[in-house]
Amino acid sequence: MDNARQIKNLLYEQVARIGKAVSSPKRLELIELLCQGEKAVETLAQESSISMKLASAHLREMRNANLVETRREGKNIFYRLADKGVADFWVMLHSLAEDRLVDLQMALQHIAMQPNDLVPNDRETLMKMARRGEVVVLDVRPTEEYLVKHLPFARSIPLDELRQRLSELPKDRPIVAYCRGPYCLMAKDAVELLRREGFSPVHLRDGVAEWEAMASR
Protein backbone atom coordinates (compact mmCIF):
# COMPACT_ATOMS: atom_id res chain seq x y z
CA MET A 1 0.00 0.00 0.00
CA ASP A 2 1.40 3.37 -0.85
CA ASN A 3 2.37 5.83 1.78
CA ALA A 4 -0.24 8.49 1.06
CA ARG A 5 -2.93 5.88 1.44
CA GLN A 6 -1.61 4.83 4.82
CA ILE A 7 -1.60 8.39 6.07
CA LYS A 8 -5.13 8.97 4.83
CA ASN A 9 -6.37 5.78 6.44
CA LEU A 10 -4.87 6.89 9.70
CA LEU A 11 -6.52 10.29 9.54
CA TYR A 12 -9.99 9.04 8.71
CA GLU A 13 -9.71 6.32 11.33
CA GLN A 14 -9.09 8.96 13.93
CA VAL A 15 -12.15 10.96 12.94
CA ALA A 16 -14.16 7.76 12.86
CA ARG A 17 -13.34 7.28 16.55
CA ILE A 18 -15.60 10.22 17.23
CA GLY A 19 -18.18 8.83 14.83
CA LYS A 20 -18.13 5.47 16.60
CA ALA A 21 -18.57 7.17 19.93
CA VAL A 22 -21.81 8.71 18.72
CA SER A 23 -23.11 5.69 16.83
CA SER A 24 -24.96 4.15 19.76
CA PRO A 25 -28.32 5.45 20.99
CA LYS A 26 -27.41 4.95 24.63
CA ARG A 27 -24.22 6.92 24.28
CA LEU A 28 -26.16 9.75 22.69
CA GLU A 29 -28.59 9.72 25.58
CA LEU A 30 -25.65 9.90 27.98
CA ILE A 31 -24.22 12.85 26.10
CA GLU A 32 -27.51 14.68 26.34
CA LEU A 33 -27.63 14.03 30.07
CA LEU A 34 -24.07 15.28 30.45
CA CYS A 35 -25.07 18.45 28.59
CA GLN A 36 -27.07 19.26 31.74
CA GLY A 37 -23.97 19.08 33.94
CA GLU A 38 -21.67 16.52 35.49
CA LYS A 39 -23.25 13.38 36.90
CA ALA A 40 -22.24 10.20 38.70
CA VAL A 41 -22.33 6.90 36.85
CA GLU A 42 -25.26 5.63 38.86
CA THR A 43 -27.33 8.71 38.06
CA LEU A 44 -26.51 8.37 34.38
CA ALA A 45 -27.44 4.69 34.45
CA GLN A 46 -30.77 5.36 36.13
CA GLU A 47 -31.72 8.26 33.90
CA SER A 48 -30.95 6.28 30.77
CA SER A 49 -32.52 3.05 32.05
CA ILE A 50 -29.46 0.86 31.74
CA SER A 51 -27.32 -1.09 34.18
CA MET A 52 -24.39 0.61 35.83
CA LYS A 53 -22.05 -1.84 34.16
CA LEU A 54 -23.31 -1.00 30.75
CA ALA A 55 -23.24 2.71 31.49
CA SER A 56 -19.67 2.33 32.65
CA ALA A 57 -18.73 0.55 29.45
CA HIS A 58 -20.34 3.19 27.26
CA LEU A 59 -18.70 5.96 29.25
CA ARG A 60 -15.36 4.31 28.84
CA GLU A 61 -15.85 4.33 25.07
CA MET A 62 -16.52 8.02 25.19
CA ARG A 63 -13.58 8.67 27.42
CA ASN A 64 -11.35 6.83 24.97
CA ALA A 65 -12.57 9.22 22.30
CA ASN A 66 -11.82 12.05 24.73
CA LEU A 67 -15.38 13.32 24.64
CA VAL A 68 -15.82 13.08 28.40
CA GLU A 69 -13.66 13.48 31.48
CA THR A 70 -13.96 12.15 35.01
CA ARG A 71 -13.50 13.36 38.53
CA ARG A 72 -13.61 11.29 41.68
CA GLU A 73 -15.42 12.54 44.75
CA GLY A 74 -15.49 10.00 47.54
CA LYS A 75 -17.13 6.85 46.33
CA ASN A 76 -18.56 8.47 43.23
CA ILE A 77 -16.98 9.13 39.89
CA PHE A 78 -18.46 12.11 38.12
CA TYR A 79 -18.47 12.36 34.36
CA ARG A 80 -18.62 15.59 32.44
CA LEU A 81 -18.27 16.64 28.82
CA ALA A 82 -14.64 17.32 27.99
CA ASP A 83 -15.51 20.53 26.20
CA LYS A 84 -18.40 22.76 25.23
CA GLY A 85 -17.71 21.73 21.64
CA VAL A 86 -19.08 18.30 22.44
CA ALA A 87 -22.44 19.80 23.44
CA ASP A 88 -22.46 21.88 20.27
CA PHE A 89 -21.68 18.78 18.26
CA TRP A 90 -24.56 16.91 19.89
CA VAL A 91 -26.90 19.73 18.93
CA MET A 92 -25.65 19.72 15.36
CA LEU A 93 -25.91 15.93 15.15
CA HIS A 94 -29.49 15.76 16.30
CA SER A 95 -30.42 18.75 14.18
CA LEU A 96 -29.01 17.03 11.12
CA ALA A 97 -30.89 13.87 12.04
CA GLU A 98 -34.10 15.87 12.34
CA ASP A 99 -33.48 17.39 8.93
CA ARG A 100 -32.66 14.14 7.19
CA LEU A 101 -34.78 11.42 8.79
CA VAL A 102 -38.48 11.45 8.14
CA ASP A 103 -39.06 8.80 10.83
CA LEU A 104 -37.55 11.09 13.40
CA GLN A 105 -39.62 14.04 12.25
CA MET A 106 -42.78 12.02 12.67
CA ALA A 107 -41.81 10.74 16.09
CA LEU A 108 -41.10 14.28 17.22
CA GLN A 109 -44.42 15.62 15.97
CA HIS A 110 -46.01 13.12 18.28
CA ILE A 111 -44.30 14.77 21.26
CA ALA A 112 -45.05 18.41 20.65
CA MET A 113 -48.11 18.57 18.52
CA GLN A 114 -49.78 21.69 19.83
CA PRO A 115 -49.38 24.80 17.74
CA ASN A 116 -46.79 26.91 19.49
CA ASP A 117 -48.07 30.04 17.84
CA LEU A 118 -48.86 31.84 21.05
CA VAL A 119 -45.18 32.40 21.74
CA PRO A 120 -42.68 33.22 19.03
CA ASN A 121 -39.94 30.71 18.47
CA ASP A 122 -37.18 33.16 17.89
CA ARG A 123 -34.92 33.74 20.81
CA GLU A 124 -34.66 37.51 20.99
CA THR A 125 -38.39 38.03 21.05
CA LEU A 126 -38.90 35.33 23.65
CA MET A 127 -36.23 36.83 25.85
CA LYS A 128 -37.69 40.29 25.44
CA MET A 129 -41.08 38.99 26.55
CA ALA A 130 -39.52 37.12 29.46
CA ARG A 131 -37.65 40.22 30.55
CA ARG A 132 -40.86 42.24 30.56
CA GLY A 133 -42.68 39.48 32.40
CA GLU A 134 -45.11 38.90 29.54
CA VAL A 135 -44.33 35.19 29.69
CA VAL A 136 -42.96 32.89 32.39
CA VAL A 137 -40.06 30.69 31.32
CA LEU A 138 -40.24 27.49 33.34
CA ASP A 139 -37.38 25.01 33.82
CA VAL A 140 -38.87 21.65 34.85
CA ARG A 141 -35.59 19.73 35.18
CA PRO A 142 -34.24 18.62 38.57
CA THR A 143 -32.99 21.53 40.64
CA GLU A 144 -29.31 20.53 40.38
CA GLU A 145 -29.44 20.84 36.62
CA TYR A 146 -31.13 24.22 36.86
CA LEU A 147 -28.39 25.39 39.20
CA VAL A 148 -25.64 24.37 36.78
CA LYS A 149 -27.12 26.42 33.97
CA HIS A 150 -30.52 27.65 32.85
CA LEU A 151 -32.12 29.92 30.31
CA PRO A 152 -32.18 33.62 31.11
CA PHE A 153 -35.12 34.62 33.35
CA ALA A 154 -36.11 30.98 33.83
CA ARG A 155 -37.83 29.90 37.03
CA SER A 156 -37.23 26.40 38.41
CA ILE A 157 -40.01 24.01 39.33
CA PRO A 158 -38.94 20.37 38.88
CA LEU A 159 -41.58 18.22 37.23
CA ASP A 160 -42.10 16.14 40.42
CA GLU A 161 -43.04 19.21 42.40
CA LEU A 162 -45.09 20.95 39.77
CA ARG A 163 -48.47 19.64 40.93
CA GLN A 164 -47.95 20.97 44.45
CA ARG A 165 -46.56 24.31 43.37
CA LEU A 166 -49.09 25.35 40.76
CA SER A 167 -50.02 28.39 42.85
CA GLU A 168 -46.62 29.91 42.06
CA LEU A 169 -47.60 30.25 38.42
CA PRO A 170 -49.85 32.83 36.76
CA LYS A 171 -52.93 31.89 34.74
CA ASP A 172 -53.06 35.13 32.80
CA ARG A 173 -49.77 34.73 30.97
CA PRO A 174 -48.24 32.02 28.81
CA ILE A 175 -45.87 29.62 30.54
CA VAL A 176 -43.00 28.49 28.35
CA ALA A 177 -41.80 25.12 29.67
CA TYR A 178 -38.52 23.53 28.70
CA CYS A 179 -36.39 20.62 29.88
CA ARG A 180 -33.23 18.86 28.70
CA GLY A 181 -33.92 19.13 25.01
CA PRO A 182 -36.13 17.84 22.24
CA TYR A 183 -35.84 14.19 23.29
CA CYS A 184 -36.67 14.76 26.92
CA LEU A 185 -40.30 14.28 27.79
CA MET A 186 -40.46 16.30 30.99
CA ALA A 187 -41.56 19.54 29.36
CA LYS A 188 -44.20 17.62 27.44
CA ASP A 189 -45.61 16.19 30.68
CA ALA A 190 -45.46 19.59 32.33
CA VAL A 191 -47.36 21.19 29.47
CA GLU A 192 -50.04 18.53 29.63
CA LEU A 193 -50.45 18.97 33.38
CA LEU A 194 -50.57 22.73 33.14
CA ARG A 195 -53.11 22.63 30.34
CA ARG A 196 -55.40 20.38 32.38
CA GLU A 197 -55.13 22.82 35.26
CA GLY A 198 -56.19 25.82 33.21
CA PHE A 199 -52.85 27.45 32.49
CA SER A 200 -51.62 28.52 29.05
CA PRO A 201 -48.50 26.46 28.61
CA VAL A 202 -46.22 26.33 25.59
CA HIS A 203 -43.64 23.63 24.91
CA LEU A 204 -40.17 24.93 24.09
CA ARG A 205 -38.26 22.14 22.37
CA ASP A 206 -34.81 23.51 23.08
CA GLY A 207 -32.79 22.85 26.19
CA VAL A 208 -29.76 24.67 27.50
CA ALA A 209 -27.38 22.99 25.04
CA GLU A 210 -29.49 23.95 22.03
CA TRP A 211 -29.85 27.48 23.32
CA GLU A 212 -26.13 27.93 23.82
CA ALA A 213 -25.18 26.29 20.54
CA MET A 214 -27.44 28.75 18.77
CA ALA A 215 -25.97 31.66 20.71
CA SER A 216 -22.38 30.80 19.80
CA ARG A 217 -22.71 31.24 16.07
Added chain:
Amino acid sequence: MDNARQIKNLLYEQVARIGKAVSSPKRLELIELLCQGEKAVETLAQESSISMKLASAHLREMRNANLVETRREGKNIFYRLADKGVADFWVMLHSLAEDRLVDLQMALQHIAMQPNDLVPNDRETLMKMARRGEVVVLDVRPTEEYLVKHLPFARSIPLDELRQRLSELPKDRPIVAYCRGPYCLMAKDAVELLRREGFSPVHLRDGVAEWEAMASR
Protein backbone atom coordinates in the same frame (compact mmCIF):
# COMPACT_ATOMS: atom_id res chain seq x y z
CA MET B 1 -40.98 -1.18 29.61
CA ASP B 2 -42.75 2.05 30.20
CA ASN B 3 -44.00 4.15 27.37
CA ALA B 4 -41.75 7.16 27.83
CA ARG B 5 -38.73 4.87 27.67
CA GLN B 6 -39.92 3.36 24.41
CA ILE B 7 -40.36 6.78 22.85
CA LYS B 8 -36.93 7.90 23.99
CA ASN B 9 -35.29 4.76 22.68
CA LEU B 10 -36.92 5.37 19.34
CA LEU B 11 -35.69 8.95 19.17
CA TYR B 12 -32.09 8.21 20.09
CA GLU B 13 -32.03 5.24 17.75
CA GLN B 14 -32.94 7.53 14.91
CA VAL B 15 -30.17 9.98 15.69
CA ALA B 16 -27.77 7.07 16.05
CA ARG B 17 -28.53 6.16 12.42
CA ILE B 18 -26.61 9.28 11.45
CA GLY B 19 -23.92 8.43 13.98
CA LYS B 20 -23.56 4.94 12.50
CA ALA B 21 -23.31 6.38 9.02
CA VAL B 22 -20.26 8.40 10.08
CA SER B 23 -18.63 5.74 12.23
CA SER B 24 -16.59 4.18 9.44
CA PRO B 25 -13.41 5.76 8.08
CA LYS B 26 -14.24 4.82 4.52
CA ARG B 27 -17.65 6.41 4.71
CA LEU B 28 -16.07 9.58 6.01
CA GLU B 29 -13.65 9.58 3.14
CA LEU B 30 -16.55 9.18 0.74
CA ILE B 31 -18.35 12.09 2.35
CA GLU B 32 -15.31 14.27 1.93
CA LEU B 33 -15.09 13.32 -1.72
CA LEU B 34 -18.77 14.08 -2.20
CA CYS B 35 -18.19 17.50 -0.67
CA GLN B 36 -16.28 18.27 -3.89
CA GLY B 37 -19.31 17.52 -6.04
CA GLU B 38 -21.28 14.53 -7.32
CA LYS B 39 -19.32 11.49 -8.45
CA ALA B 40 -19.93 8.05 -9.92
CA VAL B 41 -19.42 4.96 -7.79
CA GLU B 42 -16.33 3.93 -9.70
CA THR B 43 -14.69 7.30 -9.18
CA LEU B 44 -15.48 7.19 -5.49
CA ALA B 45 -14.10 3.67 -5.21
CA GLN B 46 -10.86 4.60 -6.97
CA GLU B 47 -10.29 7.78 -5.01
CA SER B 48 -10.82 6.01 -1.71
CA SER B 49 -8.87 2.89 -2.70
CA ILE B 50 -11.64 0.37 -2.17
CA SER B 51 -13.48 -2.05 -4.40
CA MET B 52 -16.57 -0.85 -6.15
CA LYS B 53 -18.63 -3.38 -4.28
CA LEU B 54 -17.52 -2.11 -0.97
CA ALA B 55 -18.04 1.48 -2.05
CA SER B 56 -21.52 0.56 -3.17
CA ALA B 57 -22.27 -1.03 0.19
CA HIS B 58 -21.03 2.00 2.12
CA LEU B 59 -22.96 4.34 -0.12
CA ARG B 60 -26.10 2.32 0.46
CA GLU B 61 -25.62 2.75 4.22
CA MET B 62 -25.40 6.46 3.76
CA ARG B 63 -28.39 6.54 1.48
CA ASN B 64 -30.38 4.68 4.11
CA ALA B 65 -29.49 7.43 6.53
CA ASN B 66 -30.57 9.93 3.87
CA LEU B 67 -27.19 11.62 3.81
CA VAL B 68 -26.69 11.07 0.07
CA GLU B 69 -28.88 10.92 -3.02
CA THR B 70 -28.41 9.29 -6.39
CA ARG B 71 -28.99 10.12 -10.00
CA ARG B 72 -28.64 7.80 -12.94
CA GLU B 73 -26.97 8.95 -16.13
CA GLY B 74 -26.54 6.24 -18.70
CA LYS B 75 -24.51 3.45 -17.21
CA ASN B 76 -23.34 5.49 -14.27
CA ILE B 77 -25.01 6.22 -10.99
CA PHE B 78 -23.92 9.51 -9.53
CA TYR B 79 -23.97 10.11 -5.81
CA ARG B 80 -24.19 13.51 -4.19
CA LEU B 81 -24.70 14.85 -0.68
CA ALA B 82 -28.38 15.16 0.08
CA ASP B 83 -27.92 18.60 1.58
CA LYS B 84 -25.36 21.27 2.32
CA GLY B 85 -25.96 20.48 5.99
CA VAL B 86 -24.14 17.19 5.49
CA ALA B 87 -21.00 18.98 4.35
CA ASP B 88 -21.25 21.35 7.31
CA PHE B 89 -21.65 18.37 9.59
CA TRP B 90 -18.56 16.73 8.15
CA VAL B 91 -16.59 19.89 8.82
CA MET B 92 -17.84 20.06 12.38
CA LEU B 93 -17.12 16.37 12.94
CA HIS B 94 -13.53 16.53 11.79
CA SER B 95 -12.99 19.79 13.63
CA LEU B 96 -14.21 18.19 16.83
CA ALA B 97 -11.95 15.23 16.20
CA GLU B 98 -9.02 17.56 15.71
CA ASP B 99 -9.83 19.31 18.96
CA ARG B 100 -10.25 16.15 21.01
CA LEU B 101 -7.80 13.58 19.65
CA VAL B 102 -4.12 14.13 20.29
CA ASP B 103 -3.20 11.34 17.87
CA LEU B 104 -4.97 13.17 15.09
CA GLN B 105 -3.29 16.47 15.94
CA MET B 106 0.08 14.82 15.71
CA ALA B 107 -0.70 13.11 12.42
CA LEU B 108 -1.82 16.42 10.96
CA GLN B 109 1.28 18.27 12.07
CA HIS B 110 3.18 15.78 10.01
CA ILE B 111 1.31 16.92 6.90
CA ALA B 112 1.61 20.68 7.16
CA MET B 113 4.60 21.40 9.26
CA GLN B 114 5.85 24.55 7.67
CA PRO B 115 5.07 27.78 9.47
CA ASN B 116 2.26 29.41 7.56
CA ASP B 117 3.13 32.81 8.90
CA LEU B 118 3.68 34.39 5.53
CA VAL B 119 0.00 34.43 4.79
CA PRO B 120 -2.60 35.17 7.44
CA ASN B 121 -5.00 32.36 8.25
CA ASP B 122 -8.06 34.49 8.62
CA ARG B 123 -10.33 34.53 5.67
CA GLU B 124 -11.08 38.20 5.18
CA THR B 125 -7.44 39.18 5.05
CA LEU B 126 -6.57 36.36 2.70
CA MET B 127 -9.40 37.31 0.37
CA LYS B 128 -8.37 40.93 0.47
CA MET B 129 -4.85 39.97 -0.53
CA ALA B 130 -6.13 37.67 -3.25
CA ARG B 131 -8.37 40.40 -4.61
CA ARG B 132 -5.45 42.79 -4.78
CA GLY B 133 -3.26 40.14 -6.38
CA GLU B 134 -0.80 40.12 -3.50
CA VAL B 135 -1.11 36.32 -3.32
CA VAL B 136 -2.18 33.66 -5.79
CA VAL B 137 -4.80 31.22 -4.53
CA LEU B 138 -4.20 27.91 -6.26
CA ASP B 139 -6.72 25.05 -6.50
CA VAL B 140 -4.83 21.81 -7.23
CA ARG B 141 -7.84 19.50 -7.37
CA PRO B 142 -9.02 17.92 -10.63
CA THR B 143 -10.62 20.44 -12.95
CA GLU B 144 -14.13 19.01 -12.56
CA GLU B 145 -14.07 19.69 -8.88
CA TYR B 146 -12.80 23.21 -9.42
CA LEU B 147 -15.65 23.81 -11.85
CA VAL B 148 -18.27 22.67 -9.34
CA LYS B 149 -17.08 25.13 -6.73
CA HIS B 150 -13.88 26.88 -5.74
CA LEU B 151 -12.58 29.56 -3.43
CA PRO B 152 -12.99 33.15 -4.58
CA PHE B 153 -10.18 34.31 -6.89
CA ALA B 154 -8.72 30.80 -7.05
CA ARG B 155 -6.88 29.65 -10.14
CA SER B 156 -7.01 26.00 -11.19
CA ILE B 157 -3.95 23.89 -11.90
CA PRO B 158 -4.55 20.20 -11.12
CA LEU B 159 -1.67 18.55 -9.30
CA ASP B 160 -0.87 16.26 -12.27
CA GLU B 161 -0.34 19.24 -14.54
CA LEU B 162 1.48 21.44 -12.08
CA ARG B 163 5.00 20.47 -13.12
CA GLN B 164 4.34 21.39 -16.73
CA ARG B 165 2.56 24.61 -15.96
CA LEU B 166 4.94 26.19 -13.47
CA SER B 167 5.48 29.12 -15.85
CA GLU B 168 1.92 30.28 -15.17
CA LEU B 169 2.82 31.07 -11.58
CA PRO B 170 4.74 34.04 -10.17
CA LYS B 171 7.86 33.67 -8.06
CA ASP B 172 7.62 37.08 -6.43
CA ARG B 173 4.35 36.46 -4.56
CA PRO B 174 3.18 33.77 -2.17
CA ILE B 175 1.12 30.96 -3.67
CA VAL B 176 -1.63 29.68 -1.38
CA ALA B 177 -2.40 26.10 -2.39
CA TYR B 178 -5.48 24.19 -1.24
CA CYS B 179 -7.21 20.95 -2.15
CA ARG B 180 -10.13 18.92 -0.81
CA GLY B 181 -9.53 19.60 2.83
CA PRO B 182 -7.18 18.85 5.69
CA TYR B 183 -7.01 15.11 4.96
CA CYS B 184 -6.23 15.46 1.30
CA LEU B 185 -2.55 15.36 0.47
CA MET B 186 -2.62 17.07 -2.90
CA ALA B 187 -1.93 20.56 -1.58
CA LYS B 188 0.91 19.16 0.51
CA ASP B 189 2.50 17.64 -2.59
CA ALA B 190 1.94 20.83 -4.55
CA VAL B 191 3.62 22.91 -1.86
CA GLU B 192 6.61 20.59 -1.78
CA LEU B 193 6.98 20.73 -5.54
CA LEU B 194 6.64 24.51 -5.65
CA ARG B 195 9.16 24.97 -2.86
CA ARG B 196 11.72 22.84 -4.68
CA GLU B 197 11.17 24.95 -7.78
CA GLY B 198 11.86 28.22 -6.01
CA PHE B 199 8.33 29.50 -5.44
CA SER B 200 6.94 30.72 -2.10
CA PRO B 201 4.08 28.34 -1.49
CA VAL B 202 1.80 28.19 1.55
CA HIS B 203 -0.42 25.27 2.47
CA LEU B 204 -4.05 26.20 3.19
CA ARG B 205 -5.61 23.37 5.14
CA ASP B 206 -9.20 24.22 4.35
CA GLY B 207 -11.10 23.04 1.32
CA VAL B 208 -14.31 24.35 -0.15
CA ALA B 209 -16.47 22.60 2.45
CA GLU B 210 -14.54 24.08 5.36
CA TRP B 211 -14.59 27.49 3.76
CA GLU B 212 -18.34 27.44 3.23
CA ALA B 213 -19.10 26.01 6.65
CA MET B 214 -17.17 28.85 8.18
CA ALA B 215 -18.95 31.37 5.99
CA SER B 216 -22.41 30.18 7.02
CA ARG B 217 -22.12 30.97 10.68
Added chain:
DNA sequence: ATTTCATTCCAATGTTTATTAGATTATTGA
Protein backbone atom coordinates in the same frame (compact mmCIF):
# COMPACT_ATOMS: atom_id res chain seq x y z
C1' DA C 1 -30.46 -9.63 -29.96
C1' DT C 2 -26.46 -9.99 -27.68
C1' DT C 3 -22.69 -8.28 -25.42
C1' DT C 4 -20.65 -5.11 -22.33
C1' DC C 5 -20.28 -2.16 -18.58
C1' DA C 6 -21.57 -0.10 -14.07
C1' DT C 7 -23.83 -1.16 -10.36
C1' DT C 8 -26.62 -3.55 -7.07
C1' DC C 9 -28.29 -7.68 -4.63
C1' DC C 10 -27.44 -11.97 -2.07
C1' DA C 11 -24.86 -15.15 0.56
C1' DA C 12 -20.75 -16.36 3.28
C1' DT C 13 -16.61 -14.95 5.82
C1' DG C 14 -14.18 -13.12 9.74
C1' DT C 15 -14.15 -9.14 12.88
C1' DT C 16 -16.27 -5.67 16.04
C1' DT C 17 -19.54 -4.38 19.18
C1' DA C 18 -23.29 -4.58 22.88
C1' DT C 19 -24.50 -6.73 26.74
C1' DT C 20 -24.32 -9.59 30.79
C1' DA C 21 -22.08 -12.02 34.68
C1' DG C 22 -18.21 -12.52 37.91
C1' DA C 23 -14.13 -10.93 40.05
C1' DT C 24 -11.48 -6.71 41.49
C1' DT C 25 -10.22 -1.96 43.04
C1' DA C 26 -10.89 2.33 45.65
C1' DT C 27 -13.24 4.73 49.20
C1' DT C 28 -15.97 5.40 53.20
C1' DG C 29 -17.93 4.36 57.67
C1' DA C 30 -18.35 1.19 61.56
Added chain:
DNA sequence: TCAATAATCTAATAAACATTGGAATGAAAT
Protein backbone atom coordinates in the same frame (compact mmCIF):
# COMPACT_ATOMS: atom_id res chain seq x y z
C1' DT D 1 -9.59 -4.12 60.36
C1' DC D 2 -14.01 -5.31 58.19
C1' DA D 3 -18.02 -4.62 55.69
C1' DA D 4 -20.57 -1.78 52.33
C1' DT D 5 -20.74 1.02 48.28
C1' DA D 6 -19.44 2.80 43.61
C1' DA D 7 -17.36 1.74 39.82
C1' DT D 8 -14.20 -0.66 36.85
C1' DC D 9 -11.97 -4.63 34.61
C1' DT D 10 -12.10 -9.25 32.46
C1' DA D 11 -14.21 -12.79 30.11
C1' DA D 12 -17.97 -14.74 27.49
C1' DT D 13 -21.76 -14.78 24.22
C1' DA D 14 -24.80 -13.15 20.75
C1' DA D 15 -25.84 -9.64 17.52
C1' DA D 16 -24.22 -6.40 14.06
C1' DC D 17 -20.86 -5.03 10.73
C1' DA D 18 -17.12 -4.98 7.01
C1' DT D 19 -15.55 -7.29 3.36
C1' DT D 20 -15.41 -10.49 -0.50
C1' DG D 21 -17.13 -13.49 -4.40
C1' DG D 22 -20.80 -14.81 -7.47
C1' DA D 23 -25.24 -13.95 -9.61
C1' DA D 24 -28.60 -10.53 -11.21
C1' DT D 25 -30.20 -5.95 -13.12
C1' DG D 26 -30.53 -2.23 -16.28
C1' DA D 27 -28.82 0.82 -19.75
C1' DA D 28 -25.80 1.36 -23.83
C1' DA D 29 -23.11 -0.18 -27.69
C1' DT D 30 -22.46 -3.52 -31.29
